[in-house]
Amino acid sequence: MISAAYETLSPHMNCMRAEARTNLFVMAKLAAGGSVCTVKVRNISSGGALVEGAALPPPGTPCRLIRGDISLEAQIVWLQASRVGLQFHGRAKVADWLPSGQNTQTDVDRAVAQTKAELTHAPIARSATPLISTALTAADVAKVADTLEILGDELADDPAVVAGYMAKLQAFDISVQTLRKLAAMLERSAAS
Numbered sequence: 115m116i117s118a119a120y121e122t123l124s125p126h127m128n129c130m131r132a133e134a135r136t137n138l139f140v141m142a143k144l145a146a147g148g149s150v151c152t153v154k155v156r157n158i159s160s161g162g163a164l165v166e167g168a169a170l171p172p173p174g175t176p177c178r179l180i181r182g183d184i185s186l187e188a189q190i191v192w193l194q195a196s197r198v199g200l201q202f203h204g205r206a207k208v209a210d211w212l213p214s215g216q217n218t219q220t221d222v223d224r225a226v227a228q229t230k231a232e233l234t235h236a237p238i239a240r241s242a243t244p245l246i247s248t249a250l251t252a253a254d255v256a257k258v259a260d261t262l263e264i265l266g267d268e269l270a271d272d273p274a275v276v277a278g279y280m281a282k283l284q285a286f287d288i289s290v291q292t293l294r295k296l297a298a299m300l301e302r303s304a305a306s
Contacts, residue, residue, distance in 0.1 A: 146177035
């Protein structure tokens, strides 16, 4: 299932969402307190958004979410690890925040499924000896996820790459999230 890599947000049900969110993967800037950081917008409604990034401000911080020539004033309502929930002061026009201004999540899911199908049919290189001779640990998997996330962020900072490879970047991001879930499962397994 394509959406299996996405975490549920049940700890944030007290956000009192009044509207359904549209899932997406777009890069944006979050400006708060005189600093600006690059974030991934994971989902959005006309009243708020979930964004992910490094060194995010705490709840209660006023901020501005910026993507190209559109921006919205907001306030951070919750923070968990590298994710924050934003509540917009005005209303967002969700279609403006979609990658092409017209793709829906169904279009993105279809493109991701097609990419996965293409990868499944790609020839697999076989080697005589395994590349890793010891069992993988949760830390090993988390390190690979970190490395791939950095690469994905760098690729997503290039508008030409985003325009030409949106579906492949989405599949790449889902792979990173899946690795993070695998690392968490390995960690729980090792602890028990």
